[in-house]
Amino acid sequence: xxxxxxxxxxxxxxxxxxxxxxxxxxxxxxxxxxxxxxxxxxxxxxxxxxxxxxxxxxxxxxxxxxxxxxxxxxxxxxxxxxxxxxxxxxxxxxxxxxxxxxxxxxxxxxxxxxxxxxxxxxxxxxxxxxxxxxxxxxxxxxxxxxxxxxxxxxxxxxxxxxxxxxxxxxxxxxxxxxxxxxxxxxxxxxxxxxxxxxxxxxxxxxxxxxxxxxxxxxxxxxxxxxxxxxxxxxxxxxxxxxxxxxxxxxxxxxxxxxxxxxxxxxxxxxxxxxxxxxxxxxxxxxxxxxxxxxxxxxxxxxxxxxxxxxxxxxxxxxxxxxxxxxxxxxxxxxxxxxx
Amino acid sequence: xxxxxxxxxxxxxxxxxxxxxxxxxxxxxxxxxxxxxxxxxxxxxxxxxxxxxxxxxxxxxxxxxxxxxxxxxxxxxxxxxxxxxxxxxxxxxxxxxxxxxxxxxxxxxxxxxxxxxxxxxxxxxxxxxxxxxxxxxxxxxxxxxxxxxxxxxxxxxxxxxxxxxxxxxxxxxxxxxxxxxxxxxxxxxxxxxxxxxxxxxxxxxxxxxxxxxxxxxxxxxxxxxxxxxxxxxxxxxxxxxxxxxxxxxxxxxxxxxxxxxx
Amino acid sequence: xxxxxxxxxxxxxxxxxxxxxxxxxxxxxxxxxxxxxxxxxxxxxxxxxxxxxxxxxxxxxxxxxxxxxxxxxxxxxxxxxxxxxxxxxxxxxxxxxxxxxxxxxxxxxxxxxxxxxxxxxxxxxxxxxxxxxxxxxxxxxxxxxxxxxxxxxxxxxxxxxxxxxxxxxxxxxxxxxxxxxxxxxxxxxxxxxxxxxxxxxxxxxxxxxxxxxxxxxxxxxxxxxxxxxxxxxxxxxxxxxxxxxxxxxxxxxxxxxxxxxxxxxxxxxxxxxxxxxxxxxxxxxxxxxxxxxxxxx
Numbered sequence: 001x002x003x004x005x006x007x008x009x010x011x012x013x014x015x016x017x018x019x020x021x022x023x024x025x026x027x028x029x030x031x032x033x034x035x036x037x038x039x040x041x042x043x044x045x046x047x048x049x050x051x052x053x054x055x056x057x058x059x060x061x062x063x064x065x066x067x068x069x070x071x072x073x074x075x076x077x078x079x080x081x082x083x084x085x086x087x088x089x090x091x092x093x094x095x096x097x098x099x100x101x102x103x104x105x106x107x108x109x110x111x112x113x114x115x116x117x118x119x120x121x122x123x124x125x126x127x128x129x130x131x132x133x134x135x136x137x138x139x140x141x142x143x144x145x146x147x148x149x150x151x152x153x154x155x156x157x158x159x160x161x162x163x164x165x166x167x168x169x170x171x172x173x174x175x176x177x178x179x180x181x182x183x184x185x186x187x188x189x190x191x192x193x194x195x196x197x198x199x200x201x202x203x204x205x206x207x208x209x210x211x212x213x214x215x216x217x218x219x220x221x222x223x224x225x226x227x228x229x230x231x232x233x234x235x236x237x238x239x240x241x242x243x244x245x246x247x248x249x250x251x252x253x254x255x256x257x258x259x260x261x262x263x264x265x266x267x268x269x270x271x272x273x274x275x276x277x278x279x280x281x282x283x284x285x286x287x288x289x290x291x292x293x294x295x296x297x298x299x300x301x302x303x304x305x306x307x308x309x310x311x312x313x314x315x316x317x318x319x320x321x322x323x324x325x326x327x328x329x330x331x332x333x334x335x336x337x338x339x
Numbered sequence: 340x341x342x343x344x345x346x347x348x349x350x351x352x353x354x355x356x357x358x359x360x361x362x363x364x365x366x367x368x369x370x371x372x373x374x375x376x377x378x379x380x381x382x383x384x385x386x387x388x389x390x391x392x393x394x395x396x397x398x399x400x401x402x403x404x405x406x407x408x409x410x411x412x413x414x415x416x417x418x419x420x421x422x423x424x425x426x427x428x429x430x431x432x433x434x435x436x437x438x439x440x441x442x443x444x445x446x447x448x449x450x451x452x453x454x455x456x457x458x459x460x461x462x463x464x465x466x467x468x469x470x471x472x473x474x475x476x477x478x479x480x481x482x483x484x485x486x487x488x489x490x491x492x493x494x495x496x497x498x499x500x501x502x503x504x505x506x507x508x509x510x511x512x513x514x515x516x517x518x519x520x521x522x523x524x525x526x527x528x529x530x531x532x533x534x535x536x537x538x539x540x541x542x543x544x545x546x547x548x549x550x551x552x553x554x555x556x557x558x559x560x561x562x563x564x565x566x567x568x569x570x571x572x573x574x575x576x577x578x579x580x581x582x583x584x585x586x587x588x589x590x591x592x593x594x595x596x597x598x599x600x601x
Numbered sequence: 602x603x604x605x606x607x608x609x610x611x612x613x614x615x616x617x618x619x620x621x622x623x624x625x626x627x628x629x630x631x632x633x634x635x636x637x638x639x640x641x642x643x644x645x646x647x648x649x650x651x652x653x654x655x656x657x658x659x660x661x662x663x664x665x666x667x668x669x670x671x672x673x674x675x676x677x678x679x680x681x682x683x684x685x686x687x688x689x690x691x692x693x694x695x696x697x698x699x700x701x702x703x704x705x706x707x708x709x710x711x712x713x714x715x716x717x718x719x720x721x722x723x724x725x726x727x728x729x730x731x732x733x734x735x736x737x738x739x740x741x742x743x744x745x746x747x748x749x750x751x752x753x754x755x756x757x758x759x760x761x762x763x764x765x766x767x768x769x770x771x772x773x774x775x776x777x778x779x780x781x782x783x784x785x786x787x788x789x790x791x792x793x794x795x796x797x798x799x800x801x802x803x804x805x806x807x808x809x810x811x812x813x814x815x816x817x818x819x820x821x822x823x824x825x826x827x828x829x830x831x832x833x834x835x836x837x838x839x840x841x842x843x844x845x846x847x848x849x850x851x852x853x854x855x856x857x858x859x860x861x862x863x864x865x866x867x868x869x870x871x872x873x874x875x876x877x878x879x880x881x882x883x884x885x886x887x888x889x890x891x892x893x894x895x896x897x898x
Contacts, residue, residue: 055694057701102880108693109638113827114879117872120824124872128865173455180454180461181447181468184433188441191430198390198424200416200445200508209451239820243701250698255432283709290702291684294695 005175008258009168016164020157029156033228035268036163040221042249042260043167043174044214049246050254051178052210053190054108057242058099058115061122062215064237065092066222068126071232072133075142082146085223089216096215097208104207119242126234139233146227159228166224167261170217174257186210190255240283247286250293343368343512343543344389349398351384351567358384359395360567366512366545366560371538373546373554373575376564377587382547383425385564386514389545390422391415402512417445421510423501425517425547431490435481435500438489439472442507475503479533495526502533512543519550531557555579563587605735610853616742616811618849619749620646621871623804624826625833625841626756627797633773633836634786634793637696641680641704643823644711645801648673650814651711653806654720662725670802676707677798681791689790704819711816719815725807745807752800753842760838769793773836821868825852828875834888843886848874 023029041059048054069088073079079087095118103114129136146153146162153159177183185206188196197203226232244267252263271278278285297305344366351359359381366372374382387393389400391412400408407415421442430438447468449461476482479499484492492500498518505513518534519527531553538544548554554561554575561578563571571581578584624642631639652672656665684703688695725744730737760766771779772789780786804822805814812818829848833840848871856864878885 049694053692053694055697098880099876103883106879106883108697110831110879110883112697113638113824113831114876117824117828117875121869121872121876124866124869128862128869130862176457177451177455180457180465181444181449182451182454184437184441185444187432187437188430188444191432192428194392194412195424195428195430196441197392197412198416198422199442199504200413201441202411202413243705246698246701254694280713281709283705283712285709287702287705287707287709290698291706294691294699294702295684295687 002179005179009172009175012171013168016168020160024157026156029160031269031272032265033156033159033163034272035265036160036167037221037224037228038245038248038268039167039261039264040163040170040224041214041218041245042252042264043170043257044217045245046249046252046254046257046260047174047178047186048210048214049249050256050260051183051186051190052207054104054207054211055112055246056115056211056214057112057239057246058117058119058122059214059218059245060237060239060242061115061119062092062096062218063222063225063241064119064122064126064234065095066219066224067226067232067237068134068222069219070223071140071143071226074144074226075140076133081144081223081227085220088223089219092219092222093212093216096212100208100211100215104211105204116239116242119237120239123234123237123239126237135233137234139231139235141231143226143230143232145230146224153227163224163228166220171257171261178257182206182209244282244286247289251289253297341368342366343403344545345399345401346385346389347399347401349385349388349400350396351381351388351393352396358567359388359398362398362564362567362569364562364569364572366543368511368543369538369541370559371534371544371546371557372560372562373548373558374562374564375548375551375554376570379566380564381567382564383516384567386422386516386545386547389415389514390420413445416508416510419509419511420514421505421508421512422514423498423505423516423518425520427494427497427501429489429492429497429500429504431488433489434486435489435492436469436472436476436485438500439475439503439507440468442475442504443468443471445508472503472507475506476500478506478536479503480529495522498522498530499533502537506537506542510542512545513537515544515546515548517547517549519548519553527553606857608734608736610857611850612736612738612742614850614853615846616739616745616849617808617852618829618846619745620804620808620822620845621825621829621848622749622842622845623752623800624822625830625845626752626838627800627804628827628830629836629838629841630769630793630797630800632830634769634776634789635685636776637685637700638827639794639797640697640700640823641707642797642801642826643819643821644704644707645673645677645798645819646805646808646822646826647711647814647816647819648676648707649802649805650722650809650818651715651720651805651816652802653809654722654814655715657722662723666806669806670799673802673805674795674799677794677801678791680707680798681794685790685794686787689787704823708816708819715816717816719813720809721813722806722809724810739811741807741810748803748807749842752803753838756800756838765789765792824875825871828871828878831875831878831883831885834885837885837887840885840887 019032020029041063045056045059048056066088069091070081070084073084073087074081099114099118103111126134127137134140148162151158153162185196185201188199188201189203189206193203248264248267249260251267252259252261342365346362346364349359349362374385376382384393388395388408391407391410395408399406402418402420407418430441447464449464453461473482473485476485479502481496481499481503484496489497489500502515502518515534518530522530527550534544534546534557546558558575560573561575562569563578563584565587570583570587571578624646627642627645628638631637649669652669653665656668680703684699688699724741726740728739730739760770768779768784769789771782771784772786776786825848826845829844830841832847833844851874852867852870855870856867
């Protein structure tokens, strides 16, 4: 682990420990629990999008599979929560393999559309109430609480610690992954598939692995969701959520796991904080974010904006000292343009 | 010298366009062989077939006696064929060093689960990978640029970085696609010396190149293609005088004039 | 099931399939000139319906039709200039996200302008069903079929006989080469957006009397239209029509399958077909894999 990431992790942990002191109110903690759940999904998505250069528009489907899988197994078949989570996870990964294996060999658009279609199918099936399992549009409740090491997660504070501990564990693993041989291979796929193949990288294999990991993380988040809310219905898992998740990753910068978390928390907190505004303007907001960031800040809002500001400052100081002509030659080139 | 690569009746068409037409040739281990020919002669298509990016429409490629034409590119790379690209394909999202480290991929082993947990063995391999990559950057003379973003390197240095990256896979056969294109005279000379150095390391080098001084200076053998066919093959001096080659390169009239003179 | 019921479902399938076919044609036109899948294609359909509803309140249908189409064409051009054009050299992933963003923007704007309710539109001619062999067909279905035919014929003539159409075909076959021949690819991209926005709008206008229109209805049309395009082979016009009609028919027959709640899975059928084709034969019924090998995406 690089020093930068290690410091980042420590700062994040300290931050997470301090927050409940200032925002102990269950409502605020609840917002942070949601941020944590979405962060889990978005970290996986960031790995797949930013490091692999692929796009999945079906994460809401995997999230739904986790939620429904855990919900149905515990509430209807009397499973214990953890085995239920495991079963849902395995089922989700198998389905992801079914979708990913053929389409990941194809070019970018096909996978996007296949995952999009997959997400909608999951939604349609959940809505159609097959065998009376999903409860149709009105969903079903009676999902038991989750307990960890005998400790029941029965209040917001415990959920907060639990979800963010999970986020940290995954973040730690993923940071290891991206800074390794495998991570380099993934990034080389983003950098140029042909060259990656010629360098001996089994592109299809790595894409599939990253896709499965992102599906698995969404499934875990879905299982947590089911136990956290205690109730599952199809509505939250619609197409818009899949796109919203992509937006969260994009706002933080697709090529950066830290950015994914920051973007997720930012958007979740904003959405909650300005609920009435977002009820009316969420579509426009997401749309604008996607277009503007893709056009102007390919590295995400944080890094991209920081670089733009730095460039502006440098240009301003350059103008002030006019005696050094041409001192600033800033490359604002899009790093993706070459791919 | 033994044969390392053998192309047998290679044919490739794209729709109605024939890019390679019944092409056969051999490359001997340890030599520098150049492939020349006018634009559209099928040189890059040939490289794409040897490296597994395209599949031939028919015909075979044998590398060290084994058929490789239908293998996927990453397997071919593992078997010991590596390449550079005419239109520079460094990974723009990485540093120069990281680019070369990607080249170590087929010679390193840490997989998904081991890298997630990062056992000590993983770190050791990582250090070895970085060291090997740095040595290669030394070899091509890019040691000072190791931590620069690959996309910011000047053109000539990007070509060198590609060579280093290709060497990192420890190829037995190295395919260089126009290593001198876009380079100035001095850089071209350096590239020529580098290619010879690579050959002296015991590797076989197959070069597609337009720069005749480079081709004639370093190659043991030259293969001339036109419209996907072999029109001449042999040592540089012989090929230079070959009437077909003169015709293709200098046009019909010159050829007639030349043969009238002789 | 008796023959008249089957015929009844066939009519219903052709009706909705005609719409998917037009959406698929729209996808193909943009895909052929740019290599992009325009995720906002469904929004053109929605906007067509919306504009038509609005204009039909103040003028006869015959006048509202072309004006509504024109309005959507302008939106399409604007979308291209504002979002696609600046990113024309971007990566696949950024172009995908930009068209998704564009679709969200159009959807969000539609919600602000027209609100969240669904709007009806009066049928083009009488609503009196016409009896054909024991089954009945709505006159609007005949409208849809004729409009689809008209669109196909006009497109075929355009691509075959006009210079611009030929240029677009050249561009589809080989973009760099077309550009070298002096074809302004830039203008063709704009034109292809205008054209496919227009076709989308036409589809939206003719279907609205049957299904109503609201700001969210675009995504489903886009998904199913894309399924139709893939089924027939992405980029192939005949394929789009065959694919659209096939998917429409499958949906309607599927909804009639004799098990409980079959109709609630209706929306999943097109997507299942899409997934199956992506897995088994991504080049579609009429496509050849060798061609897609040369495409940028």
